[in-house]
Amino acid sequence: MALVLLAAILKLGSPLGLMNLPIFVLYLTYFQIKPEERAIEKRFGEEYNRYKAKVRRWL
Secondary structure, eight states, rough: OOHHHHHHHHHHHHHHHHHHHHHHHHHHIIIIIIIHHHHHHHHHTTTHHOOOOOOSSSO
């Protein structure tokens, strides 16, 4: 999603959008990704921890 936003920002030539992209990434990480990871870890336990050790968060 961040790459799609970056492409749109570059296509539109929006410097304000470029400045706000890191804020979006931080917001998404702390309010969407981390809570989801906690919920998945609670549900799948050690199996998820092994998976998380092999796979990066942002591909």
